[in-house]
Amino acid sequence: DIQMTQSPSTLSASVGDKITITCRASQSIATYLNWFQTKPGKAPKLLIYSAINLESGVPSRFSGGGSGTDFSLTISNLQPEDFATYFCQQSFSAPQAFGQGTKVEV
Amino acid sequence: QVQLQESGPGLVKPSETLSLTCTVSGYSISSGYYWGWIRQPPGKGLEWIGSIYHSGNTYYNPSLKSRVTISVDTSKNQFSLKLRSVTAADTAVYYCARGILLDYWGQGTLVTVSS
Numbered sequence: 001d002i003q004m005t006q007s008p009s010t011l012s013a014s015v016g017d018k019i020t021i022t023c024r025a026s027q028s029i030a031t032y033l034n035w036f037q038t039k040p041g042k043a044p045k046l047l048i049y050s051a052i053n054l055e056s057g058v059p060s061r062f063s064g065g066g067s068g069t070d071f072s073l074t075i076s077n078l079q080p081e082d083f084a085t086y087f088c089q090q091s092f093s094a095p096q097a098f099g100q101g102t103k104v105e106v
Numbered sequence: 107q108v109q110l111q112e113s114g115p116g117l118v119k120p121s122e123t124l125s126l127t128c129t130v131s132g133y134s135i136s137s138g139y140y141w142g143w144i145r146q147p148p149g150k151g152l153e154w155i156g157s158i159y160h161s162g163n164t165y166y167n168p169s170l171k172s173r174v175t176i177s178v179d180t181s182k183n184q185f186s187l188k189l190r191s192v193t194a195a196d197t198a199v200y201y202c203a204r205g206i207l208l209d210y211w212g213q214g215t216l217v218t219v220s221s
Contacts, residue, residue, distance in 0.1 A: 044201070046208060046209050089152070095156075098154065
């Protein structure tokens with residue numbers, strides 16, 4: 001099974017900051033990497049799919065990069081609504097494992 | 107607009123079977139996509155449980171495979187999850203979602219395993 005490792009587990013930031021979260025796969029997954037945002041009491045939301053593609057309706061301050069085993073999620077000009085927990089997930093093969101999550105806090 | 111809604115008991119006794127159904131509206135399951143289940147224990151991360159295609163082809167997480175069955179009822183536009191022999195470790199919010207990309211999700215339902 002492919003394992004996904006995210007870093008950092010917690011990230012402290014302020015409104016207006018630019019932040020980057022990284023995700024590493026235990027083997028190459030090409031660009032089969034997706035990013036999700038979760039907030040308490042709400043369903044997870046797909047932000048980025050296939051490593052770099054912005055899901056419809058997601059603000060352009062979110063961007064994704066990487067291929068193979070190393071990936072990143074960048075949020076430019078952090079907004080108050082962006083304080084949440086972010087998960088990467090590989091969709092290269094079953095089981096579609098998630099990273100352990102990165103909590104972005106004030 | 108595609109919508110998914112989980113339903114089922116919120117409390118299950120240890121050693122019994124957890125059963126949940128996901129009702130899909132705004133899209134016909136028969137038209138395609140895999141349909142999956144994901145869970146999130148309180149205070150923990152997301153765990154992919156498994157998925158099913160409208161034809162019945164399934165994929166399961168090996169860590170749960172011996173206890174899980176996912177089925178589909180295209181006539182009702184629903185798919186279901188059964189998790190047998192549950193323990194407290196199976197307490198979680200259970201979500202259903204569409205596709206490999208998980209682009210649409212249900213709101214989630216908390217299932218507590220307790221006597």
